[in-house]
Amino acid sequence: MNIIVCLKQVPDTDSQIKVAPDGNSIVTDDVKWVMNPYDEFGVEEALQIKEKMGGEVTVIGLGPKRVTESIRTALAMGADKGILINDPALENSDALATGRALAAAIKGLDYDLIFTGQRGVDDDMGLVGATLAEFLDIPQLSIIVKAEISEDGKSVKVNRAVEGQTLVIESSLPAVITTQKGLNEPRYASLPGIMKAKKKPLEEKTLADLGLDPSQVGEGARKLKIMELTPPPQRETGKIIEGETPEEKAAELVRLLHEEAKLI
Amino acid sequence: MAKETLFKGGEFLLKDALPEEVFTPEDFSKEQRLIAQSAEEFGVGEVASRREELEDLNPELVRDLLKKAGDLGFLGVDMPEIFEGSELDKISSALVNEFISQGVSGFSVAYAVQTGIGSLPIVLFGTPEQKKRYLPKLATGEMIGAYALTEPEHGSDALGAKTTAVLSEDGKHYILNGQKQFITNAGFADLFLTYAQIDGTQFTSFIVERDWDGVSVDEEEKKMGVHGTSTRPVIYQDVKVPVENVLGEIGRGHVVALNTLNVGRYKLGAIAVGSCKLLIAEAVKYAKTRIQFGKPICEFGLIKHKIAEMVVKTYVVESMVYRTAGLLGLALEGIDPAKEDAGHKTGEAIRKYALECSINKIFGSEVMDFVADECVQLMGGYGYIQDNPIESAYRDSRINRIWEGTNEINRLLIVDTLMKAALKGELPLLEEIKKVTGELLSLRPGMAEEEGVLAKEKNMVAMSKKIGLLSAGAAAQKYMEKLGGQQEIVALIADIIIEIFSMESALLRTLKKVEKEGEDSSQIQLAATCVYVNDSFAKVDLLARQIFAAISEGEELRTQLMALKKLARHTPINTIALRREIAESIIPVARYHLTKV
Ligand SMILES: Cc1cc2nc3c(=O)[nH]c(=O)nc-3n(C[C@H](O)[C@H](O)[C@H](O)COP(=O)(O)OP(=O)(O)OC[C@H]3O[C@@H](n4cnc5c(N)ncnc54)[C@H](O)[C@@H]3O)c2cc1C
Numbered sequence: 001m002n003i004i005v006c007l008k009q010v011p012d013t014d015s016q017i018k019v020a021p022d023g024n025s026i027v028t029d030d031v032k033w034v035m036n037p038y039d040e041f042g043v044e045e046a047l048q049i050k051e052k053m054g055g056e057v058t059v060i061g062l063g064p065k066r067v068t069e070s071i072r073t074a075l076a077m078g079a080d081k082g083i084l085i086n087d088p089a090l091e092n093s094d095a096l097a098t099g100r101a102l103a104a105a106i107k108g109l110d111y112d113l114i115f116t117g118q119r120g121v122d123d124d125m126g127l128v129g130a131t132l133a134e135f136l137d138i139p140q141l142s143i144i145v146k147a148e149i150s151e152d153g154k155s156v157k158v159n160r161a162v163e164g165q166t167l168v169i170e171s172s173l174p175a176v177i178t179t180q181k182g183l184n185e186p187r188y189a190s191l192p193g194i195m196k197a198k199k200k201p202l203e204e205k206t207l208a209d210l211g212l213d214p215s216q217v218g219e220g221a222r223k224l225k226i227m228e229l230t231p232p233p234q235r236e237t238g239k240i241i242e243g244e245t246p247e248e249k250a251a252e253l254v255r256l257l258h259e260e261a262k263l264i
Numbered sequence: 265m266a267k268e269t270l271f272k273g274g275e276f277l278l279k280d281a282l283p284e285e286v287f288t289p290e291d292f293s294k295e296q297r298l299i300a301q302s303a304e305e306f307g308v309g310e311v312a313s314r315r316e317e318l319e320d321l322n323p324e325l326v327r328d329l330l331k332k333a334g335d336l337g338f339l340g341v342d343m344p345e346i347f348e349g350s351e352l353d354k355i356s357s358a359l360v361n362e363f364i365s366q367g368v369s370g371f372s373v374a375y376a377v378q379t380g381i382g383s384l385p386i387v388l389f390g391t392p393e394q395k396k397r398y399l400p401k402l403a404t405g406e407m408i409g410a411y412a413l414t415e416p417e418h419g420s421d422a423l424g425a426k427t428t429a430v431l432s433e434d435g436k437h438y439i440l441n442g443q444k445q446f447i448t449n450a451g452f453a454d455l456f457l458t459y460a461q462i463d464g465t466q467f468t469s470f471i472v473e474r475d476w477d478g479v480s481v482d483e484e485e486k487k488m489g490v491h492g493t494s495t496r497p498v499i500y501q502d503v504k505v506p507v508e509n510v511l512g513e514i515g516r517g518h519v520v521a522l523n524t525l526n527v528g529r530y531k532l533g534a535i536a537v538g539s540c541k542l543l544i545a546e547a548v549k550y551a552k553t554r555i556q557f558g559k560p561i562c563e564f565g566l567i568k569h570k571i572a573e574m575v576v577k578t579y580v581v582e583s584m585v586y587r588t589a590g591l592l593g594l595a596l597e598g599i600d601p602a603k604e605d606a607g608h609k610t611g612e613a614i615r616k617y618a619l620e621c622s623i624n625k626i627f628g629s630e631v632m633d634f635v636a637d638e639c640v641q642l643m644g645g646y647g648y649i650q651d652n653p654i655e656s657a658y659r660d661s662r663i664n665r666i667w668e669g670t671n672e673i674n675r676l677l678i679v680d681t682l683m684k685a686a687l688k689g690e691l692p693l694l695e696e697i698k699k700v701t702g703e704l705l706s707l708r709p710g711m712a713e714e715e716g717v718l719a720k721e722k723n724m725v726a727m728s729k730k731i732g733l734l735s736a737g738a739a740a741q742k743y744m745e746k747l748g749g750q751q752e753i754v755a756l757i758a759d760i761i762i763e764i765f766s767m768e769s770a771l772l773r774t775l776k777k778v779e780k781e782g783e784d785s786s787q788i789q790l791a792a793t794c795v796y797v798n799d800s801f802a803k804v805d806l807l808a809r810q811i812f813a814a815i816s817e818g819e820e821l822r823t824q825l826m827a828l829k830k831l832a833r834h835t836p837i838n839t840i841a842l843r844r845e846i847a848e849s850i851i852p853v854a855r856y857h858l859t860k861v
Contacts, residue, residue, distance in 0.1 A: 016853055030853050072298055188309070189302040191337030191350040191360075198295060237555075 001055035001153050003046040004114045006102055006132065007074060008036040009067045010122040017231070024226045035070040038117025040186040041179035046115055047078045048184065049149055055112070056080045060105055062090065062098060068202060075197035076189035082202040089207055089214035094224045097217035099131025104210035106136065111174055112153060118143045118178040129178035139175040145182040149173075270594040273616040274682050276765060277729055278696045283776035286769070287355065287590025289582060289859045290777050299352065300359040300861045306336060307366035315653065318370030318492040321484065323452040326374050326492070327408065334405030338364060339379055342527075343387055344601030347399035351601065354593035358585060359861070361531050362538035367653070369660040370492020372535060377448050378402065380528045381668075382409025385457045385469060385520045388607045388614075389512040394471060398455065410453035412444040412472075412498050413521055419445075420673045422459070423467055423518050427500060429460040436507060438462065438470065440478075440500040450481045451494030458498075459517045466515035470505050478503035489659030523611040526621040528668045530592070533585040533624030536632040536664070540578040541856040543657060547571060547639045548854045554643075561642075565840075568847035570638045575846055576792045577631045579858050583769040584627060588620045616690075619681045622674040623765050626758075629664035629671065636661040675758035676751065682761070683740070683747065697737030700730050704827045717778050718771060718790065720834070721797040725768045727831045728804045732760045734831070735808040738824060742815045756811050763800045763807075770796055788849045789858055791842040798837055805832040 011017060012032040020027050035043075046057045057079040061067040064086060071082040085101050093101070106114065114136075119126035133140035141147075146159035156175060160167045161182070189197075207214055215221065241256070243249035257264045269285040292300070310332060311318070317325055333339055341357040343349020352360070361379075365372030383402045386394055401407035413422050427442025440460050447456070456472040456479070472479060482497040512520040548571060551562035561567045595613040599606050614621075636658045640647035647654050665671045686693035736757045743750055774793040778786045805828065812824045850857055 018852075030857060069294065069298065072294065073301070076298060076302065188306050188336055189298070190335070191299065191302070191341070191352065193337075194295065194298050194302060195350070197298075237553075 001049055001053040001112050001149065002110050003049060003055065003057050004106055004109065004111045005039065005042040005046050005057060005059050005074065005079065006114065006116040006128065007039045007043070007059050007061045007067075007070055008117065008120045008122075008128075009033045009061065009063055009070045010036045010120050013037075013121060019229045019231055024229055026229065033066055033070070035073055036117050036120045036122075038119060038121070038179050038181070039115075041181070041183045042115030042117060042177075043074045043077055043079060044184045044186040045147060045177075045179065046113075047187070049113070049147075050078075053149065053153060058083065058109065058111075060085065060102060062086075062093075062101055064091075071202060072197050073189055075200045075202070076194040077187055078193060080200060082200065084202065084204045085206075085210065086204055087207040087214075087217075089218045092219040092222070093217045094222045095125050095127035096131050096223055097221050098128050099135055101207070101210060101212060101217060102128070102132050103135030104212055105205060106132075113149075113156065113173055114138075114176045116176060116178050118180050126178075129176050133176040136174075136176070139171045140178070141169055141171055141175055142178045143180045144177050145180050147177055147183070268590055268594060271591065272685075272691060274619045274685055274691055274693075276768060277682075277732060277761065278692065280726060280729075281768070281772060283772045283779060286587045286772045286776070287593070288773040288776050289586050289861075290773070290780060291590075292355065292359070292861065296353075296356050296359055297861055299356045300363050302336070303338065303360040303363040304366075304861075306333065306338065307364045307368075311364070311368050311371045312366035315366075315368050318368050319656065320370075320491050321451070321494055322370065322492065323494065326370060326494075327405070327452055329371055330374060330378055330408065331405035333364070333375065334403060337403075338375075339383075339405055340399075340403035341379055342384065343399050343403050344395075344606075346602055347395050348403045349387075349399065350403075354589040354596065355586060358531065358534040358589040361534040362585075363861075365535070365538065367539050367542045367657060368492070369490040369656070373490055373493040374408075374449055376528070376531065376535060377411060378405070378409055380531055381411035381524050382449060382453070382455070382457060384524045384527055385411070385511055386471065388523060388611050389469070389520050390471075390607065391508075392604065393508065394511065398471065402455070407454040408449055408452055409455045409457065410447050410449040410498075411524070412447045412450075412456045412458040414445050414447070416443060416445045416497075420670055422521065425459050425461060425467065427458070427460040428464070429462045429468060429470065429505070431462070431507075432504070437504040438507065438510070440470065440472065440503040440505055442500050444498040444500075446485065446495055447481075447498045449494055450496035450498050451484060456498055457511065458500075459521060460500075462514060467517040468514050469511040469517040469520040471509040471511050472500070472503060472505055476503055476505075487663075489656065489662055491656070519611060522618075523614050525668055526614050526618050529621040529625035529674070530585065530588050530617075532664060532668055533581060533588070533628035536628035537578065537582045537585055539632050539657065539661070540574065540581065540635045543635050543639045543654070544571070544574050544578060544850070545855040546654060547574065547642050548850055550643050550646075552851060552854060562847075562851050565844070567642060568844050569840075570642050571850060572795070572843035572846040574635045574638055575850055575856065575858065576795050576843075577634060578856060579789070579792045580766050580770045580796050581624075581628050581631045582859060583773040584766055585624055587769045587773070588617070588624050591620065592617060619678050619685075619761075620765070622669070622677050622681070623762050625668055626671045626674050626678075627762055627766055629661075632661045632664060672755070675755045676748070678758040678761055679736075679754045680748065682736075693733075694737075697733045697740075700733045701737060703730075704734075704830075717783065718775060718793060718797075720837075721767075721771055721794060722775075724797050724801040724834060725764065725771055727834075728760070728764050728767065728801060731804055731808045731828060731831050732757070732764055734824075734827065735760065735811040739811055739815055750814075753811055753814055756807050760804050760807050763804050767797045767800045788846055791846050792858065794837060795839045795842050795846070798834075798839055801832070801834060802836075808832075 012034045015031045018027040058081045059074040059079045060083045061071045062085040116129040141158045144158045148157045155172050157170045241249050241252050267284045337350040340349030341352045345351040418424050429438040454474050462468050478501040480499045485495040554561045599609045639654050640658050685691040739753050770793045774789045
């Protein structure tokens with residue numbers, strides 16, 4: 001079973017995000033970049049399947065050079081190969097262009113299954129899995145919390161959580177699965193893993209290598225335009241209700257909800 | 265990287281290194297960053313998330329976490345691969361120490377012992393059989409190690425231990441009798457790396473297994489801090505230790521004990537860096553949200569001063585620790601861990617940097633204490649209240665000035681090591697002292713207006729070295745081999761040496777960064793270096809004055825002070841403005857931001 005995991009690098013959720021002066025991007029100077037947490041589920045799932053069924057796990061990232069660090073992390077966790085799609089023309093690509101580039105890189109590979117995160121925690125778009133499946137013309141199984149490969153490796157049974165119920169879907173392979181929290185508990189990269197990762201192949205590809213035209217990607221090809229980014233409003237400091245007894249505090253709470261918050 | 269240079273231990277006092285000759289955190293390789301990151305992930309995910317459970321001693325959880333760390337290779341960082349270790353370079357192993365514990369002492373202390381003093385004696389001095397038998401288990405966490413040196417009557421004076429070892433009649437065992445005191449991990453350790461006197465005079469190291477008859481532990485100590493750690497007396501009553509378990513050579517236990525401590529000492533510096541960074545983040549976050557007089561306290565000058573001081577000092581320890589790790593790495597290059605003499609060579613290589621190791625220990629533990637103390641102060645009453653992790657960090661920090669050789673003992677060691685190196689001819693110290701003394705008459709007042717990045721600071725460091733040589737030289741000349749008896753003077757000399765190493769480490773690091781990345785992106789590093797060197801230089805001047813005043817009088821004293829005045833001349837800079845700049849740069853990001861890992 002050969003598995004491909006698509007990987008996006010996103011700002012660490014602990015990072016302080018500042019809107020850039022242009023009003024529609026963020027300041028990236030002080031940002032700490034990490035693997036999109038949903039993609040970690042993909043890496044872990046791929047590794048578990050590989051450990052059971054054999055085969056190879058290839059990680060594909062798209063973005064500037066720094067993305068190799070996240071690819072290396074995936075290699076250190078146990079993936080076998082890495083590919084970085086890196087081309088200046090790709091900057092500011094939307095989900096459609098990203099899917100197009102990923103598909104172009106994947107097309108020539110021998111694969112049975114592809115994982116992407118159900119969304120990137122940076123812009124929460126949640127579209128790349130779908131565009132990728134479309135370009136490759138294979139089924140997409142989105143927001144999956146459990147995946148079971150059939151013994152013959154020809155099909156997959158997946159679970160999606162819907163409104164407290166579970167939807168079980170079966171699909172032929174190859175397919176794209178987008179991962180949801182709960183799928184697994186990603187492992188840490190071990191030190192021997194990190195040492196081994198150094199020697200694992202990591203290829204870099206440009207648009208030309210993929211046979212794509214710069215006009216198909218990047219800012220110019222965007223179907224979606226980001227008009228404006230605004231930081232969330234400053235949270236006001238909370239209020240601690242004073243009072244001697246629970247009764248007094250409750251009365252004060254009711255008064256405040258009524259008079260100040262005007263909720264009741 | 266190719267240009268990093270192997271200096272001798274203590275050589276920094278005599279020779280100015282070039283920036284490209286030292287290792288700095290800006291030189292971390294991708295690999296090293298990845299290792300740091302994975303240690304941090306483990307620390308955040310597995311350790312910090314259980315901070316409360318680890319607040320009081322929880323042996324099962326500690327063992328469990330050590331095992332998990334072992335599975336990922338974190339326990340074997342300094343062990344050779346052929347014995348199931350991860351065999352990391354010294355920079356990586358320092359990074360793991362910096363990041364893995366996330367300030368949780370219940371884990372950090374057990375981890376430091378397991379990977380340091382509780383296993384290194386075997387790594388460094390074990391026979392191939394001992395290594396095969398114990399290292400793989402120590403690397404996985406199946407066995408927990410402890411280091412049992414201190415005795416009730418012998419702490420700093422550990423080599424005078426009372427525990428006895430007597431060879432059995434059949435020559436197969438040593439019979440151990442005695443008691444060890446304050447042994448970390450004792451509550452759940454499987455292995456005690458311990459020390460005893462054979463025939464009352466031959467101080468020797470032994471590997472003792474917990475299960476053996478006659479080995480027992482007493483009750484847990486109730487401590488000021490590090491409540492999540494186990495500290496107990498260990499008692500040996502007619503313990504039969506097979507002769508194969510003698511560690512190192514008979515009568516050379518001090519070699520095992522001291523070299524192990526050397527490594528422990530510089531690693532303590534790395535742990536200090538990690539703790540300081542976490543405390544800084546907490547302090548800044550608090551200062552941004554605490555409103556007094558209608559505004560966040562981070563807007564007050566005095567709070568900015570505190571924040572800047574924490575950042576500056578942390579930057580300096582960090583510079584020093586990784587410079588030292590780089591040195592040790594170079595010194596250990598080419599030693600084949602598979603060879604019989606590997607341990608011996610390693611010990612020998614590390615011994616040469618005992619001085620730097622002691623400086624890291626002293627400076628690291630004192631900065632950590634300073635940062636913890638200021639963090640409490642910045643939080644006011646809330647910093648004093650339990651449940652605030654800062655309160656325990658403050659108590660936890662205190663032990664570091666006591667163990668691994670008290671800071672007093674380490675100060676004495678610095679000067680002792682230096683003098684011995686000089687006498688052995690390993691360092692041309694006396695020649696340099698003569699040279700500086702000779703130069704004095706012709707010396708023009710220093711601090712001509714120099715051009716270039718940190719030119720003034722460079723000059724101050726160079727002058728500090730001269731001041732150090734001059735004052736140490738004068739003291740040595742006066743007391744000769746009896747200098748050791750003048751502890752106060754020795755400690756003053758040690759303090760000058762510490763200031764020189766710390767100033768220079770920050771200076772070289774910043775210069776290297778500026779050369780590589782330019783001035784624009786190094787503003788805060790430049791400010792931090794200026795602040796530190798300016799303050800430190802004034803301190804060096806004062807320390808030297810105290811030395812001269814204590815050893816000389818009359819005309820001689822006047823001449824010495826005049827020379828000092830020439831060397832110490834400088835125009836102070838506006839450190840208030842620089843500190844504000846430093847504080848204002850960190851407040852928006854709310855975490856230590858001078859290093860990219
Ligand atoms: C929590 C904890 C954990 C520990 N873990 C371990 C462990 O795992 N293994 C282990 O072997 N030990 C351990 N120790 C012991 C520790 O290393 C010793 O406490 C330390 O070395 C100091 O020894 P002491 O307490 O006997 O103090 P002393 O040696 O009695 O020192 C008392 C004071 O006198 C000063 N002093 C001593 N000699 C001189 C001198 N020649 N000149 C000037 N001043 C001097 C000291 O600096 C100190 O200020 C631990 C201690 C504690 C508290």
